[in-house]
Amino acid sequence: MTADTSLIGTGLYSLPQASRLVGANPRSVRRWLLGYGRKYRGESRISQPLWRTQLADEDLPEPTIGFRDLLELRLVNAFVKHGVHVSVIRATADAARERFGGEYPLTMRRFLTDGKRIFAEAIDAAGGTHLIEPAGRQYVFSEIVTPSLYAGIDYEGDAARRWFPDKGKAVVLDPAIQFGAPILSGAGIPTDTLYAAYKAEDDDKNAVARIFDIDPRQVEAAIRFEERLAA
Template sequence: MYTGTGIYSLGEAGRLIGVSSAQLSRWLFGYKCQKRRDGRAVAGYSAPLWAPQVTEGEASKTIGFQDLLEARFVHAFVSHGVPLLVVRRCLVSAQQLYGVPYPFTTLRFKTDGKSIFGEAVRQSVDEDPLIDLRSRQVVFREIIVPSLYAGIEYQGEHASKWYPVPKRDHIVLDPARHFGSPINEDTGVPTEALHASYLAEGGDERAAALTAATYDIPLRWVKAAIRYESQLAKASH
C-alpha cells in the first residue's frame, strides 16, 4: 500500500534530519499541554502540524518521505527561534494557497514563501505579544537559502528524491527504493550496511577496502558512505 512512500520510524527520521524523536512526535502526532483560559491553566491538546503519510499502525508512529523533508524545514524554522505558532500559521497558509499537504518543500514556496512567512508572523503577533515582528521577518532570509533546497530533486513541483550530501558521493534517499533509507545510488546498498561492515572489519583503511571488495563497490563510494554515517552519528549525540 505504501510502495514509493518511504517508511521511517521517528528514531530513524530524527537521525536523518537531526531532530529528536520526541520532537518529531510532538510535531506530527500532537501532544497534551497546558493552556490558559480565563486566566487559569487548563489541560489542552496541541494538534499535529499535519497528518503523516503513513496512517496504518499509528501506535508505532511511522512517517513517510514527504513528512521527513517537511519536518526538516520545520526544524530549520524552530532552530532559528521561530515560534511553533508562526510555523503552524505559515504551513496552513501555504497549504491553502497551493492546495498541497507539504508546501514547504515545493518549488513555489522557495520562490514566494517569504510573503507567506511574513503574513504568518503578523497574524501571530496579535495572539502572542512576545513574537517580535521585525526580527522574525529577517529570520526567513537566513532559513530559506539554497542549501535547504540543494539536493532535493523534483517531479513537477513536488520533491521526489533527496541527496543529503553532494551528488558526487552517490548517496540518495529515494522513497521508491529501500523504503527511502539512505543508499548508494548506483548499487542500492544501504549506507548503514556499508558503515556497519567497515566497523566490523576494524574501522580502518583496510576495513574500507575489504568492505568495497565485499560489496563490489568502488572504494570512494564506501568512504563516502562511511563519512555520511559518521556525520549522522556525530549529529545525534
C-alpha cells in the first residue's frame, strides 16, 4: 500500500493489519468499520459503521484506517470479548461523543473515569438488560473500563498520541513515524523488517543485530512481537 506524504502523522493500517494488531476477527472489523447490509426474513437491513474513520474521504486502493481508528477499534474489540453487544457499544460511544465532543471517545483519557456512567445511561436507552447481572444488578461494563485496558497508551492532553503494545515498551506505534507501523522504540526500525531479516539470516538474531547496529535484545523484542501477531 502506497501512502501520500500528506497523510504523515495519521497512521495507515489496512483492515487485515488492524485486525492482527488488536487481536480482532477480520470479518468483525470490516462490519464495525465499513457497515454491512443483509436480508432478514425477506427485509433488507443495513448496519452503519460504528464511526466515520479518519481516512474515509481519501482515495486509497483498499479500505484503510488511521491511528486513532486503530486504538478505538482495540477498545471495541475488548468490549465485545467481554460480552458487550455492538448496539450498546454504539450507543455508549454516541453518548460519550456528545458529552466529550471528540470523534474517538472510547480512547479519550476522560472516558476511563466517566465511561461507566455513560455506559449505564446507554444501556437504559438501548434496553440491553441482558448485560445486567441478575444478582446485585451490577453492570458488566464496570469490570471492563479499568486502567489496565488503557495501559501502554501515551496521551497528549486527552487524546492518544502513541501506543506501546508490550509491557516493556520495546515496540511502539507512533503515527508520526513510519506511518504508524510497529517499530523499535528509539531505533525507529520496523519490527517486520527485523523479523524478515531474522528469517533470511537463518534465525540468527546476532547477525541481524550486527546488520542494523542494534542490541540483540532489541531484535528479540521485534521477533516476539511479530510472532505474537502471527499467532
